Amino acid sequence: MTESLQLHLSAYQADILRQAAAAAYPHECCGLLVGEGESAIVITEIVPTTNTADDPRRGFSINPQAQFDLLRRVRAGRGRVVGHYHSHPDGRAIPSSHDLAMAYDPEAIWVVMAASAGTASQPKAFRHTHDIDGFAEIPVAISP
Numbered sequence: 001m002t003e004s005l006q007l008h009l010s011a012y013q014a015d016i017l018r019q020a021a022a023a024a025y026p027h028e029c030c031g032l033l034v035g036e037g038e039s040a041i042v043i044t045e046i047v048p049t050t051n052t053a054d055d056p057r058r059g060f061s062i063n064p065q066a067q068f069d070l071l072r073r074v075r076a077g078r079g080r081v082v083g084h085y086h087s088h089p090d091g092r093a094i095p096s097s098h099d100l101a102m103a104y105d106p107e108a109i110w111v112v113m114a115a116s117a118g119t120a121s122q123p124k125a126f127r128h129t130h131d132i133d134g135f136a137e138i139p140v141a142i143s144p
């Protein structure tokens, strides 16, 4: 059940995500998230990746080689790739219709930040659910 899920970030990790979103502006930033846990998912590593989208101002595409390398590295240790993050330049911190068209993995956590010049919103988290055929928000707990 998506409702019982919670995503845990440290304040430092939230800052890293916001800084990535602000630095990439007016492009979308993107990257992968490694974490542990089932209903309370604790992020243990943020892995920035190159946005390989044709137009990185209006979409993101995670470098497949970076994804492959991370999956292989994580398999050897603790944790797993729990999802990914990206930003919406001059947009809102919610998944777009473009994101919905790309959503196929019901387990993947989508972290989204709204970005403008030099600043970005706190990260929000979502997961695609076939129940509502859309994204459901997951509460994000940011610890000091």
Ligand SMILES: [Zn+2]
Pocket (backbone or CB within 6 Å): 086, 087, 088, 095, 096, 099
């Ligand atoms: Zn998006």
